[in-house]
Amino acid sequence: MNKTRFTAFTVIIMILPKVLPGLSQAPALREQLSLNGIWNFTTETGEKTTIPVPEFWDAAPGFTKKVQREFENDRGEKVTREVTVPSTSTGIYEREMKIPETWKDKIIKIEFEGINHIADVYLNEKFLLKHVGGWTPFKVDITNLAKAGETVKLKVVVKGGNHPPVSDENGIPQWPVGWYGHESRWGIIFDTWLRAYGTVYIEDAFIQTSWRKKDITIDYDLVNQSGEKQEVQIKGEISAKEEPEADLIISSERIILTPGEKRTIRVRSPWNNPQLWSPENPVLYNLFSSVMIKERYKKAESIDNEIRRFGFREIWIEGTELLFNGHRLNLRGTSINTHGQGYNSGRYRYISPETWNHTIDRLQLMNIQCVRFHQQPASARIIDIADERGLLVIEESPMYARDYILKSNNEVYFRNALTWLKPWIRDRRNHPSVIMWSSENEIGRDWLKWFSDKQIKTLADSIRAVDPTRPVIAEGDFDVGDDFYSDHYPEGVGKTVTGSIYSWDTLVSKTKPTGIGEFLFGRTDGKEWWHGTWCRGLRYINVSQIMPYTLDWSWSVDTVAPVHENLKNSFAPVALFDKDYDDLGIEALRNNKYPEIKTGEIVKRTLVLYNDCFSGNSIQIEVRLEDQGKLLINKIMDTDLQLGQHREVQCEFNVPFTESGLVELVLITRKNGIRTFYESKKFRIYGDKNNRKEENPFLNLAYQAIM
Secondary structure, eight states, X not given: OBSSHHHHXXXXXXXXXXXXXXXXOOOOSSSEEEOOEEEEEEETTOOEEEEEESSOGGGSTTOEEEEEEEEEOTTSOEEEEEEEEESOSEEEXXXXXXXXXXXXXXXXXXXXXXXXXXXXXXXXXXEEEEEEOTTOOEEXXXXXXOOTTOEEEEEEEEEOTTSTTTBOTTSOBSSOOOTTTTTSOOEEOSOEEEEEEOSEEEEEEEEEEETTTTEEEEEEEEEEOSSSOEEEEEEEEEESSSSOOOSEEEEOOOEEEOTTOEEEEEEEEEOSSOXXXXXXXXXXXXXXXXXXXXXXXXXXXXXXEEEEEEOBOOEEEETTEEEETTEEOOEEEEEEOSSSTTHHHHHHHHSSTTTHHHHHHHHHHTTOOEEEEOSSOOOHHHHHXXXXXXXXXXXXXXXXXXXXXXXXXXXXXXXXXXXXXXXXXXXXXXXXXXXXXXXXXXXXXXXTOOSOHHHXXXXXXXXXXXXXXXXXXXXXXXXXXXXXXXXXXTTOTTOOOOSOTTGGGGGSOSSSOEEEEEOSOSSOTTHHHHHHHHHHHHHHTTOSEEOOSOOHHHHSOSSOXXXXXXXXXXXXXXXXXXXXXXXXXXXXXXXXXXXXXXXXXXXXXXXXXXEOOSSOOEEEEEXXXXXXXXXXXXXXXXXXXXXXXXXXXXXXXXXOOOTTSEEEEEEEEEETTEEEEEEEEEEEEESOXXXXXXXXXXXXXXXXXXX
């Protein structure tokens, strides 16, 4: 027993490895030891070696082979290319571990955050458990087999996604496996822990914050493994600091638990002035929870302690709008395949726990505020860092549409998919950065036409049964009768866009938020330029989720060219666009084919002002006419614009004569005196100075209604 909760948490900190620079600063869940590191490894042919954990064994040296595989390219053609796959489909992982002396009378569990795809777990050669299903966490209780101070041998026999029941006898997946997961990405893929619990302990805690109700609700899953009836009480302190210094104190009623009983206990408390989590201010709180038993109430002794991190924020849907802490949220981002195409080199360079912080720097430099982890989930450590950095995340299941799925047994696959969802959602639902669940990708009537709308809606309902606090999207499967309308590739896969950048307004739902989660994919002319310019049209027509596929070209480079600046400005949270100029397309940007205006004419331009920040309605705009950097005239105006909204600004000026034959319309925005947007639109002038109707240039601005 611990005299105070503070002593318990001091023990946790002492046994943790030192946090490395760039890694997540998430606190330890409870008393725990990391089992990551070098394990002994035996292949199916008996070859013995070592391997790092966590890691796919086909990403480690010496465990791959080359094979020919047929693909369908972005033009719909069948092509064959050489790919790398695992050279062994079964791997035996072994290591020893010493149980800490201080864990006497504790419940001891081994916890795996993810193994692909089948795991048989042994302790001292005794079989304990079989787990089926990749990417999801599971636990093994070893209390009766491991004593404090002992050294025990852990063995995990891992089978890849080509083994039954994950695949059938023909190698066709019957479980969600992600991007060709029945052929590769196998092993102990996520973190592994040895953890200690009290004999009455908190198994899980679901933290739900409400901006609208100004309260916090915590659902504790409490387990009595003491062998006796126990009267207990849960006490919690919430602090924005690493050490308990309470911003809020909560407690449950006293509860009677019978031996072996598991019960969910709900604790709710008003909270009128929390610091809100947002991408601009990602404030994180720690919930320090303790289980107190009757015999020790007066001594304030706890039998179990844990820490969970969360952010106070709320997201919901009203009509066609996605709302975040009371204002409209418009998502501008990209898909990242953490374990998909090019997963070896790309993951090491950009998406490892050591490099992810730097990658977020690159993403935020391009004003990318949301990432969809596409094809299968990311690791918890990656999402921990997103919590800390304020990067919004759409977490996607490994229900990924590829034509091999058409050979699967629909009924069996769907049943297994429902089984797979629950542990995934439970594991990720306290992360404030996760703002939406993607239940599947294109597996319904958009492309694969394999799941029915009813099946996809059932997936979403199953997700909401575990987490009712977030919207669910069925990526690319239109309107399945659920939260979102989601479209992929309205222009056609591998094709370029045509017509007005505002022409997709007919795709926008009139009853629910609209997402266009993939478009402009393939080797099409001017794709990177269109990734920026076309998104301006989608912002104007109120698309709630805008994600070209993909923007790797923009954030994975070390130099910024004009094409990058175009995307950066197109995604700028506070922006001032020239509506008609943008609708001219990309030729003015990449080939200097500027529109022409005549000297002396009165020109009217419709500008569009956006405020997609998370705080501050006051914006200053400045519009300037310049000749090769020389100011001819400017106009500055202040306005208030609600978060998530945009409005038109009418601009009128007379065309001056310039020796260069060009004039620049410079668009600038500021917040709190800091420049937030700068863009120059060039016009070619024809006519001579004798055509001027005014000796001096003039420029007027007038605001229009919010759109």
